Amino acid sequence: MSGSRGIVTAGHPLSADVGARVLREGGNAVDAAIAALLTSWAAEPLLTGPGAGGYMLVAGAGEEPTLLDFFVAAPGSGADGARRAELVPVAVSFGDAEQIFNVGAASVGVPGTPAGVAEAARRWGSVPLPDLAAPAAAHARAGVAVTAPQAYVFEILAPIVDSTAEARAAFAPGRRALHEGDRFANEELAETIERLGAEGARPFYHGDLAAAIAETVAAGGGTLTREDLASYEALGRAPVRARYREREVLTNPPPSAGGILLALALARLDERVADAPPAPPSATDLVAVMEQVQAARDERFVAGLAEEGFQERFLAASRLGSTTHVSVLDSDGRACSVTTTNGEGSGVLVPGTGIHLNNIMGEEDLSPLGFFRDPPGRRMPSMMAPTVVLNDAGDV
Numbered sequence: 001m002s003g004s005r006g007i008v009t010a011g012h013p014l015s016a017d018v019g020a021r022v023l024r025e026g027g028n029a030v031d032a033a034i035a036a037l038l039t040s041w042a043a044e045p046l047l048t049g050p051g052a053g054g055y056m057l058v059a060g061a062g063e064e065p066t067l068l069d070f071f072v073a074a075p076g077s078g079a080d081g082a083r084r085a086e087l088v089p090v091a092v093s094f095g096d097a098e099q100i101f102n103v104g105a106a107s108v109g110v111p112g113t114p115a116g117v118a119e120a121a122r123r124w125g126s127v128p129l130p131d132l133a134a135p136a137a138a139h140a141r142a143g144v145a146v147t148a149p150q151a152y153v154f155e156i157l158a159p160i161v162d163s164t165a166e167a168r169a170a171f172a173p174g175r176r177a178l179h180e181g182d183r184f185a186n187e188e189l190a191e192t193i194e195r196l197g198a199e200g201a202r203p204f205y206h207g208d209l210a211a212a213i214a215e216t217v218a219a220g221g222g223t224l225t226r227e228d229l230a231s232y233e234a235l236g237r238a239p240v241r242a243r244y245r246e247r248e249v250l251t252n253p254p255p256s257a258g259g260i261l262l263a264l265a266l267a268r269l270d271e272r273v274a275d276a277p278p279a280p281p282s283a284t285d286l287v288a289v290m291e292q293v294q295a296a297r298d299e300r301f302v303a304g305l306a307e308e309g310f311q312e313r314f315l316a317a318s319r320l321g322s323t324t325h326v327s328v329l330d331s332d333g334r335a336c337s338v339t340t341t342n343g344e345g346s347g348v349l350v351p352g353t354g355i356h357l358n359n360i361m362g363e364e365d366l367s368p369l370g371f372f373r374d375p376p377g378r379r380m381p382s383m384m385a386p387t388v389v390l391n392d393a394g395d396v
């Protein structure tokens with residue numbers, strides 16, 4: 001959605017519409033992104049929600065470029081890992097391929113989206129958070145018609161939706177996953193969104209919602225504890241900076257993996273097309289660079305993400321030679337890029353809240369050296385990389 005106040009793109013038309021309305025009413029890019037993100041909890045309920053995690057990058061309009069990290073953290077503070085339940089493997093078919101995802105209580109990590117929303121509103125917001133939450137709560141209460149893309153998500157994730165009675169009740173009434181044109185409505189989710197707007201993140205990490213989350217996970221054999229939730233916070237980080245075609249690219253720094261791999265890929269592309277006229281890179285160049293970057297994601301890379309100074313060492317001169325997303329640009333030139341994910345969802349819903357918890361600890365791609373090797377509190381190494389491109393004047 002676009003207009004004289006800016007532009008909003010999102011994974012669902014309703015999310016984009018809500019964000020655009022915030023811009024038209026005088027809100028800034030971050031206000032619009034928050035409103036759109038909260039609406040996505042009702043419009044894309046298998047991809048994101050209050051049990052998910054993500055990142056937000058804010059730059060332009062004189063803002064100090066900042067990456068807000070509210071991705072999922074490894075759980076286990078005060079828990080007995082020996083008593084952890086087994087991950088529950090579920091086969092998901094993509095038509096010509098099948099992939100195993102792991103769900104259940106053991107797959108749940110510490111969610112970050114409530115903390116991220118509240119911290120973004122505190123740092124950059126100009127519209128009261130209750131006002132930004134109100135449209136999302138209204139849509140969750142009234143119901144959102146399932147679009148064709150969302151129907152496909154429901155279809156392929158049907159085995160996960162069918163893995164627990166709670167998930168079936170929310171997403172597959174009558175044991176039939178929602179189809180295009182069906183409406184997803186959840187009164188409990190609406191109330192949870194309203195609580196986030198009215199009370200901020202505290203109930204999710206220190207109050208009754210934190211207790212309910214921890215008790216639900218513990219009952220299923222997971223290791224997420226109240227201590228994990230109480231120690232969680234959204235963190236501001238300096239973004240990775242890379243040059244490409246005389247532009248500065250800002251993206252996600254470690255301990256996330258995706259941003260510095262993207263920076264490496266852009267640098268490699270710049271090397272390959274340095275003497276070529278301005279044009280998109282060829283398919284051959286893209287494939288070659290993708291192969292190089294994937295090869296760089298070895299055991300040393302994964303182990304080094306949590307080390308101080310790893311970004312600088314990895315991007316040194318010798319080396320350089322499901323998610324949903326919202327992007328907003330406001331009329332002042334402020335950009336906000338935010339990516340969130342619930343993984344595929346764990347199938348574990350917290351009774352009375354509408355919170356579907358993530359399965360990030362069961363994502364093999366995020367634990368390539370083996371499951372449950374990260375200490376409690378460490379951010380999982382996501383490949384998500386919200387990105388902003390600046391010109392030489394520092395404008396978006």
